[in-house]
Amino acid sequence: MPDALDPTLDEQTFLRGYDPAAYPQVAVAVDIALLTIRAGQLQVLLVERGAHPFQGSWALPGGFVRPDEDSDAAAARVLTTETGLTADDFHLEQLKTYSDPDRDPRMRVFSVGYVAFAPDVPDPVAGPEAANARFLAVADLGLSLTDVEDELAVALAFDHGRIITDAVERARAKLEYTTLATSFLTAPFTLGDLRRIYEAVWGRTVHPGNFHRKALAADGFVEPTDQRGAASTGRGRPAQLYRPGPATVITPPLTRPE
Amino acid sequence: MPDALDPTLDEQTFLRGYDPAAYPQVAVAVDIALLTIRAGQLQVLLVERGAHPFQGSWALPGGFVRPDEDSDAAAARVLTTETGLTADDFHLEQLKTYSDPDRDPRMRVFSVGYVAFAPDVPDPVAGPEAANARFLAVADLGLSLTDVEDELAVALAFDHGRIITDAVERARAKLEYTTLATSFLTAPFTLGDLRRIYEAVWGRTVHPGNFHRKALAADGFVEPTDQRGAASTGRGRPAQLYRPGPATVITPPLTRPE
C-alpha cells in the first residue's frame, strides 16, 4: 500500500495504488428518527444507552448494516425489532449520511440517517439493545428548531441531535407538498385530527376553516367514509370521518405560514 | 463473534455480541455527478474506466473516503483533482447513499452520491484515475428523464445511471426555489443566459417575458451591473448584464411548467 504521507510519491501514483482493503476498518450503521405525534406534540423515539460511549445518554435506535442487506432494509429491521411495529405501520425514508471522522470515538462509523413517520404507537417497546426506550417531545431537546430558544436540553449521544433536526425539517417540508401527514394517523380520522398534525409538526397554529377547504381541494388527499365521529376533543359538532386517499403529492400545496 | 445464521442463538444475544470489526471488510466511497450546461444542453462529467470491473464503460468520478476526511471533503477532493477546478468554482451537495450489497462486484462498497454544479468549464481535464474524461449530454444517456424515450444509451458503470437521475431531479427541483441557476454561469450574464439554464435543466421552453419579470421580482436573485452586453446570440438588442445577488432562496419561487 502506498503511504499517503510519503512526499516522494506523486498524486497520480498514489491514487493508482490506493487499496481500500488496506484502510483502517470502517463500519456503516443506520440511525432512525421515528417521529410520531403524542399529546399534540411532535415526539421522537429514543433509547437510553446502557454502554459506553455516551452511557446514560439518549440515542436514536440504530444498528450496523449487515452483509446481505442494503441500508433501507437495515433501517426497517432495526425499527421493527425495536418497536414491534411491522413495515406497513410506518413510512421510512433516507435522510443523508453523517460522516465526521470523529463522530464515534470507538472507530470510523459512517451513519446513514433515516426518518420514519408512524401513528401514535400503543407504547414504546424496549428493544433488545436498549435498557430503556421512550418517546420524547422534540421541543424538549433544545435543538433550536423553534423561534424561542429552549432550555431543558436532553443529553443526546453522538451527532443524533443533528439527525433529529434534519428529520424534523424534512417532515416540515414534506407536509407541504405530500400526503405524509396521514402517515401520522390511523383511519378513520377527522380533518381536525389532520390539522393538529400540521400544527404539531410546524409548531404553528393553522386556520381551521381555510385548512378544511384546502385539504378537501387537494385531489386524492383524503376520502370521506360514510361515518361521522365525535369531535376530536369530545365537545362540539361531530365531524365527518376520512381515510387516506390514493394521492402521494398534493396540489396545490398546503404552504407553511410565514 | 456470534454466528448470524446460528438458529440456537436468539436475536437478543446475537445483537449484544454483534461486533462490526468481525464483519467482512466494507468500504465507503463518494461518486460525484458534476453537472454543467454546454451548447444549451445539460451535461455530466464522466470518466472512462480503464480497469475492470466495467472496463470501457463510463463512470462518475469518485473515490474512497480517507480516514481523516468526511464525505464532503472527499467529494471536493475528488472533484478538484479530477477537473482542476477549485472548490469556489462549483457548488457541491450530498444526494443520498447507495447501498445495494451487489452494486460493486469486488467487495461491499457503500457510495455516498453527490451532485455538483459548475459553469461551463474550459475543457474536461482527465484526472489521474481516468484514461479519458469528458462531458456527455444527460439526454443522450437513456435515463428516462424526458417524456420521450431516448434510444442512444451509453453504458454506465455500477449504479451510476441512478445517481445521475437523482442528481438531475435534484437540480430541477432546486432551480425552482433557490438561486442555484447562477452556479451554472459566470458573471456577468444576461437574463437570457439565465433563462437558457432553466430551459436546459428542465427540458422545457420558458416564456422569455414572464421569466424576465419573475427573475427580477425575486429579491436578491440577480443584481444589475453598470454594463450592457451583446445579446446572447449576437443578434438583437443588447441586454442588461447581471451578477448573482446575495439571496440563496427565491420568493416567490420560479415554478416549473406543467
Added chain:
DNA sequence: CGAATAGTGTCTGTAAGACACTATTCC
C-alpha cells in the same frame, strides 16, 4: 426594411389568507 432578442403592459384564472357566518353537538 425584416429578423432577432430585450423588456414592459395588461388581462384572466387560481389560490392564499382573513374574516364572518352558519351548523351541530355537549353541558
Added chain:
DNA sequence: GGAATAGTGTCTTACAGACACTATTCG
C-alpha cells in the same frame, strides 16, 4: 343559552401564464 368544534361564504391581494406590444440592435 353558552362553549366548543365543524364546515361554508366571500372578500382582498398576489401571482402564474398568456398575449400583445414597444425597444434596440444587426444586416
